[in-house]
Amino acid sequence: MPYEVKEEKGKDGRKVFLIQKENFLELMTDLRKQGYDHLSLITAVDFRDRIELVYHLQKSESNFELLTVRTVTYDSTIDSVSSIWESANWDEREQYDMMGVVFKGHPNLKRILLPEGWVGYPLRKDYDLSKNQYVNMDDEGNDRVSFDPGDGW
Amino acid sequence: MGPQHPSTHGVLRLKLLLDGETVKNVEPVIGYLHRNAEKICELDYYCDSLIYFDRMDYVAAMNMEIGYLEAAEKLLAIEPPERVKWIRVVMAELNRLASHLVWAGAFGLDLGMLTPFFYFFEEREKILNLFTEICGSRQETNYMSIGGVYQDFNDKIIFKIKQFLKQFPKKMEEAYSLFIKNDIFISRTKGIGILEPEVALSYGVTGPMLRASGVPYDVRKDAPYLVYDKLNFDVPISRGKDVLARCIVRFEEMRQSVKILNQALDKIPDGPYFNPKAKKSLMIRLRGEGDVYARTESPKGEFGVHLVGDGTVKPYRLHVRSPAFKNLSILPYLSRDVLIADMVAISGSIDLVFGEVDR
Numbered sequence: 001m002p003y004e005v006k007e008e009k010g011k012d013g014r015k016v017f018l019i020q021k022e023n024f025l026e027l028m029t030d031l032r033k034q035g036y037d038h039l040s041l042i043t044a045v046d047f048r049d050r051i052e053l054v055y056h057l058q059k060s061e062s063n064f065e066l067l068t069v070r071t072v073t074y075d076s077t078i079d080s081v082s083s084i085w086e087s088a089n090w091d092e093r094e095q096y097d098m099m100g101v102v103f104k105g106h107p108n109l110k111r112i113l114l115p116e117g118w119v120g121y122p123l124r125k126d127y128d129l130s131k132n133q134y135v136n137m138d139d140e141g142n143d144r145v146s147f148d149p150g151d152g153w
Numbered sequence: 154m155g156p157q158h159p160s161t162h163g164v165l166r167l168k169l170l171l172d173g174e175t176v177k178n179v180e181p182v183i184g185y186l187h188r189n190a191e192k193i194c195e196l197d198y199y200c201d202s203l204i205y206f207d208r209m210d211y212v213a214a215m216n217m218e219i220g221y222l223e224a225a226e227k228l229l230a231i232e233p234p235e236r237v238k239w240i241r242v243v244m245a246e247l248n249r250l251a252s253h254l255v256w257a258g259a260f261g262l263d264l265g266m267l268t269p270f271f272y273f274f275e276e277r278e279k280i281l282n283l284f285t286e287i288c289g290s291r292q293e294t295n296y297m298s299i300g301g302v303y304q305d306f307n308d309k310i311i312f313k314i315k316q317f318l319k320q321f322p323k324k325m326e327e328a329y330s331l332f333i334k335n336d337i338f339i340s341r342t343k344g345i346g347i348l349e350p351e352v353a354l355s356y357g358v359t360g361p362m363l364r365a366s367g368v369p370y371d372v373r374k375d376a377p378y379l380v381y382d383k384l385n386f387d388v389p390i391s392r393g394k395d396v397l398a399r400c401i402v403r404f405e406e407m408r409q410s411v412k413i414l415n416q417a418l419d420k421i422p423d424g425p426y427f428n429p430k431a432k433k434s435l436m437i438r439l440r441g442e443g444d445v446y447a448r449t450e451s452p453k454g455e456f457g458v459h460l461v462g463d464g465t466v467k468p469y470r471l472h473v474r475s476p477a478f479k480n481l482s483i484l485p486y487l488s489r490d491v492l493i494a495d496m497v498a499i500s501g502s503i504d505l506v507f508g509e510v511d512r
Contacts (some may be wrong), residue, residue, distance in 0.1 A: 010443075010444070010445070010446075011227070011443040011444065011445055012227050012445045012446070012447070014446065037351070037353075037354045037355065038354045038357065039357060040448070040455065040457060040474060041446075041457050041459060041472065041474040042189065043459045043470070043472040045461055045469070045470045046446075046470070054356070054444075054459065056457065056459070057475075058447055060354055060368060060370070060450055063375045063376075064370050064372075064375045064376070065376075066376070066446070066448075068446065085355055085357070086352075086355040086356045086357075086482075086486075087355065087357025087482065089482065090478065090479070090482040091357075094478075098189075098191075106435065112183065113183065113184035113187045113511060113512075114184060114187065115184070118420050122192055123189075123191060123192055123195075123470075124187055127192075
């Protein structure tokens with residue numbers, strides 16, 4: 001393999017691959033070719049100075065055994081895997097929405113649970129919980145987010 | 154369509170692009186029930202997060218609690234006693250029945266059948282009455298705790314569950330025949346929403362949806378948790394791949410749940426109903442470090458919890474793999490070039506619960 005993969009055991013005994021961000025997409029493409037056809041979950045964990053991305057993959061041939069791939073990004077960007085697994089589409093949108101991770105090459109990267117125009121990324125550790133944001137609807141039926149309670153609140 | 158519409162099961166908004174009656178494109182808009190349970194859990198003790206899980210899939214609260222506890226107990230290194238594991242299996246399967254009954258009732262309504270709804274909800278009400286007696290609450294039960302359960306089972310409860318199980322299969326088959334022996338129902342569901350297994354896997358679809366496409370993935374069998382490896386049951390699959398197949402698979406799953414319950418009720422061993430290391434006064438001091446991923450089989454599919462601890466009394470990061478969220482993501486694919494009424498049947502067959510999709 002042209003890149004280096006560190007392998008270790010997770011706390012609960014599952015297999016974990018550690019990979020550099022530069023080789024990440026290559027590894028994922030290879031894993032898909034090796035039969036990992038089910039991407040279960042993408043999690044981003046905010047460690048203040050860096051964001052760790054955790055991918056849980058499963059192989060349908062061998063009883064859906066679990067494989068975890070971890071990578072670290074310091075500038076909140078990572079290559080998108082939505083061209084390899086369709087399920088990454090919504091997963092990556094969710095992580096963008098909650099954590100502000102930008103997935104390069106994603107076809108439709110916009111917020112999924114929160115309305116467009118929301119300020120900040122709620123699951124970041126530095127998110128300000130003391131400021132309320134209010135969602136109203138404009139005449140066309142689109143969401144409008146503001147810090148001002150406005151009418152009806 | 155939506156956010157308030159009788160056939161969207163809560164608050165789903167679908168942006169439809171139509172050509173006459175034919176759906177050309179669907180864009181689901183979700184998030185109307187979003188309250189960011191993951192953030193709230195980060196601000197709470199490990200033992201307090203459970204009530205937010207009750208409110209995720211509110212028709213299957215027990216399965217949600219088990220999903221969280223599988224992860225939390227691994228992280229905190231607390232093993233529940235044997236008796237607790239069996240009690241949890243009983244509660245999980247009862248709640249699976251309740252959840253599938255809700256689905257069946259609502260699915261009938263989607264297709265314009267009012268009668269089955271009453272049959273299914275009558276049975277569900279009996280299960281909820283059992284829950285009331287065991288945990289004091291109907292839906293959001295908050296029954297389990299780290300390392301145990303809040304109330305022990307007694308002989309009276311076991312007798313009552315057995316009594317319920319005696320009459321349940323007959324009632325269920327009666328209501329099932331309203332579905333399966335109905336020509337209109339068959340013609341509304343057969344051949345609609347065909348989902349090939351490769352596509353389903355790529356979209357991350359799990360649960361009855363995936364099994365109806367012919368992939369026998371059930372976490373209870375493939376990665377057994379609790380005591381599912383000591384129980385004898387089958388994983389029903391269908392090769393029909395359509396809406397009808399999903400319906401048949403769910404009903405067969407109910408029969409398997411009854412089978413599991415009958416075995417488990419006889420096998421509950423004696424012993425303590427909580428782990429003394431996690432009794433109430435010590436619970437808020439539990440600390441965990443590292444990260445774990447636990448998957449369980451909820452009525453909707455693979456329910457996963459990724460939990461990261463940093464050595465304090467609160468979780469550092471908690472992420473939930475919501476099966477309904479993943480299953481919903483396939484709706485745009487399935488609804489291309491179908492009639493609006495068929496799209497309602499497809500979205501009904503996904504079994505959506507918006508507490509879980511939006512979290």
